[in-house]
Amino acid sequence: MSENTQELIRQLHAIVGDAGLVTDAEAQAPYLKDWLGKWQGRVAVVVRPADTAQTAEVVRLCHLTHTPIVTQGGNTGMSGGATPDDSGAQVILSTTRMNRVREVDPINNTMTVDAGVILAHAQEAARGAGRYFPLSLGAEGSCTVGGNLATNAGGIAVLRFGNMRELALGLEVVLPDGRIWNGLRGLRKDNTGYDLRDLFIGSEGTLGVITGAVLKLFSQPHARATAWVGADSPAQLADLLARTRARCGDRLVAFEMMSAASLALVLQHVTDTRAPLARATPYNALIELADTEDLGLQAMLEEVLGQALEDETISDAMFCTSGTQAAALWKIREGISQAQVRAGKVIKHDIALPISAIAGFVAQAEALIADCGLAAQIINFGHLGDGNLHFNVMIPLSSTYEDVKQATLLLNRLVHDLVTDLQGSISAEHGVGQLRRDELQHYKSPLEMELMLRIKQAFDPNLIMNPGKLL
Ligand code: FAD
Numbered sequence: 001m002s003e004n005t006q007e008l009i010r011q012l013h014a015i016v017g018d019a020g021l022v023t024d025a026e027a028q029a030p031y032l033k034d035w036l037g038k039w040q041g042r043v044a045v046v047v048r049p050a051d052t053a054q055t056a057e058v059v060r061l062c063h064l065t066h067t068p069i070v071t072q073g074g075n076t077g078m079s080g081g082a083t084p085d086d087s088g089a090q091v092i093l094s095t096t097r098m099n100r101v102r103e104v105d106p107i108n109n110t111m112t113v114d115a116g117v118i119l120a121h122a123q124e125a126a127r128g129a130g131r132y133f134p135l136s137l138g139a140e141g142s143c144t145v146g147g148n149l150a151t152n153a154g155g156i157a158v159l160r161f162g163n164m165r166e167l168a169l170g171l172e173v174v175l176p177d178g179r180i181w182n183g184l185r186g187l188r189k190d191n192t193g194y195d196l197r198d199l200f201i202g203s204e205g206t207l208g209v210i211t212g213a214v215l216k217l218f219s220q221p222h223a224r225a226t227a228w229v230g231a232d233s234p235a236q237l238a239d240l241l242a243r244t245r246a247r248c249g250d251r252l253v254a255f256e257m258m259s260a261a262s263l264a265l266v267l268q269h270v271t272d273t274r275a276p277l278a279r280a281t282p283y284n285a286l287i288e289l290a291d292t293e294d295l296g297l298q299a300m301l302e303e304v305l306g307q308a309l310e311d312e313t314i315s316d317a318m319f320c321t322s323g324t325q326a327a328a329l330w331k332i333r334e335g336i337s338q339a340q341v342r343a344g345k346v347i348k349h350d351i352a353l354p355i356s357a358i359a360g361f362v363a364q365a366e367a368l369i370a371d372c373g374l375a376a377q378i379i380n381f382g383h384l385g386d387g388n389l390h391f392n393v394m395i396p397l398s399s400t401y402e403d404v405k406q407a408t409l410l411l412n413r414l415v416h417d418l419v420t421d422l423q424g425s426i427s428a429e430h431g432v433g434q435l436r437r438d439e440l441q442h443y444k445s446p447l448e449m450e451l452m453l454r455i456k457q458a459f460d461p462n463l464i465m466n467p468g469k470l471l
């Protein structure tokens with residue numbers, strides 16, 4: 001270790017103490033590798049400040065010493081945004097000790113939390129106060145509110161409640177020079193110039209360290225109705241989505257699509273799962289309605305799906321009669337990511353399209369991939385209600401690093417060209433990170449890239465915040 005690094009660690013120690021430094025190689029290991037096991041890096045040190053003041057001092061020191069910072073929350077990101085490079089020169093700033101729910105304000109319908117609060121704990125705090133925080137995703141037991149904000153996370157209830165950007169009213173951020181921007185405003189209206197909050201949301205640790213947030217709360221849903229549906233095509237499911245939305249309005253909270261291959265993968269690789277329907281269908285949907293009280297939700301869902309069965313928009317349906325049954329269906333849906341890790345090497349596409357363009361996209365992309373000469377299996381699933389598909393392509397587990405690289409280049413161009421032709425986005429909810437950095441350069445207009453780079457320069461002229469990610 002160089003003398004400069006030793007001196008940096010000594011000064012960091014003076015700020016955060018023993019509890020705030022991870023220097024031991026074994027203890028550092030979980031911070032250095034991402035959830036998918038795709039990226040691995042090295043660091044000078046992992047620093048874990050206890051609060052905003054310590055974070056500000058740490059960032060100020062990194063600013064003065066030109067030390068690059070990789071901010072990390074729960075390390076569940078899917079784009080490599082929280083993994084350091086392999087130079088050993090970067091520092092991971094982990095927010096996990098900043099885990100206090102600062103305030104729940106049921107009258108303003110808001111809660112103020114530290115950025116390191118785990119999403120499930122934020123949901124529990126809201127529930128404890130008789131309110132509801134709706135962001136929900138498979139990693140909610142370990143991802144943090146700061147990571148959700150930095151990636152503008154989506155998940156399974158965006159259709160009804162919006163993504164993280166729509167759920168945040170105010171932020172507290174440590175800027176790259178160590179100053180603290182206090183934007184912790186619980187306001188629904190605030191037209192006082194450029195919206196700095198919206199710049200930090202989705203900035204993936206490249207503009208500052210988010211240390212706190214004011215989040216919107218909602219009324220608790222006390223009634224739910226859940227069903228699993230089988231259909232022949234995404235077109236039929238898109239049609240069903242429109243009909244369900246028309247009939248059920250805001251009661252429709254989730255409409256998730258899964259291809260037969262996605263379901264089969266879960267049944268094979270995730271324990272305690274079984275097929276919901278007697279006969280496999282090419283596509284499946286998991287649909288959920290919710291309301292503050294039960295005014296016939298189940299009957300409403302049965303009516304919509306009954307009609308769809310009658311006119312053969314769908315071929316089968318299974319209605320849940322208990323929370324346990326619904327949980328088993330959600331276990332299947334949320335098990336797809338884990339099943340993919342176990343089954344093969346996956347080239348991920350996290351795309352957004354107008355919902356009306358999805359059926360055409362799937363048909364064209366399937367045909368192109370079938371013709372491209374790869375031994376590839378499409379694992380197509382996602383949040384149909386948001387027009388967000390995880391159009392992943394799996395190649396054999398035995399594929400070499402070079403195989404994956406070549407397949408990625410080929411498939412990205414094929415899928416992302418098609419998405420762009422259809423006015424879609426190549427990055428819907430997981431962020432750009434290091435995974436889609438080159439793709440962003442390729443598809444974003446030169447003008448937009450220039451404007452983003454100028455914003456980056458204005459906030460972080462020394463380029464110490466998460467270098468190598470996003471831009
Ligand atoms: P990390 O992985 O630690 O970091 C992610 C990015 O945010 C990095 O660029 C990091 O530098 C930055 N960052 C983290 N904290 C801060 C901070 N306080 N200030 C500034 N920058 C910060 N995502 C979805 O959107 N929808 C899903 O449905 C979904 N499902 C998932 C299911 C599974 C099983 C897994 C493993 C992941 C899933 N994800 C999903 C991806 C991931 O969980 C989310 O993107 C989550 O928001 C990341 O939070 P995190 O705390 O783990 O962030």
Ligand code: 2HG
Pocket residue numbers: 138155333334336337340348382383390392
């Ligand atoms: C989901 O919707 C997540 O389950 C993860 O966003 C998607 O594994 C994936 O590609």
Ligand code: ZN
Pocket residue numbers: 155382383390429
């Ligand atoms: Zn998703």
